[in-house]
């Protein structure tokens with residue numbers, strides 16, 4: 695399998711990262727995960743647009759245009775003959791002697807990308823998964839898809855160690871998002887999810903789901919909800935590029951509905967499948 699380093703396709707073993715790369719030392723960079731279905735990118739443009747937005751928010755100048763990047767990713771996918779999986783891509787502020795402030799303009803951003811086969815999580819989507827609840831201890835710019843993920847990792851690890859799939863994060867009892875997903879509840883035939891503020895990543899899957907709500911006739915509100923409202927919801931699910939529409943059948947100690955995926959969640963899964971085919 696080939697990987698991309700800046701504009702070069704190469705073997706993974708040939709790819710090198712400088713020990714003073716700012717991504718490696720500070721997490722000073724941004725990333726995206728794009729889904730590949732049947733050999734093509736799903737919502738590729740949305741992901742690439744979001745990468746450019748993240749770059750702007752951290753004052754990082756990207757070394758390519760959207761068109762060139764799209765072409766490069768296309769090439770990578772094709773040489774690796776990827777059918778179902780992901781493209782991971784990241785850009786760091788480059789390599790320069792360690793100092794907190796940004797380096798001079800002659801230091802170029804470093805881009806890397808690779809592909810990975812990732813099956814759709816069909817069994818989990820059919821049966822549903824469980825989540826723990828954890829304090830959202832992250833910073834206040836969660837809208838940036840930054841490489842700094844320690845807050846997310848600590849929450850995910852806690853979930854894993856307790857045998858759960860995800861951690862639902864909250865600030866003072868207001869649910870924000872998952873450690874690597876967005877969170878949705880449905881109560882009395884209405885869907886709710888946190889608005890796209892600085893406190894969450896505005897997921898591409900999230901946007902797709904809100905679009906699909908209109909298609910299937912489910913009304914929705916982008917309005918924050920509390921832990922208590924989540925515990926009392928008819929249905930709860932999480933969503934991300936890799937997990938798609940993933941039912942949560944237990945959150946913390948609370949069983950959701952009858953511990954099986956709810957009717958609207960299943961409707962959304964069906965609509966999502968339609969969108970990716």
Ligand code: PDD
Pocket residue numbers: 727846871872873874875876894895896897898899900933934935936
């Ligand atoms: N995670 N919120 C957070 C904190 C995330 O890390 C992600 C995605 C999402 C969902 O975004 P999207 O629908 O655009 O994938 C929300 C990716 C998949 C990851 O880090 O692997």
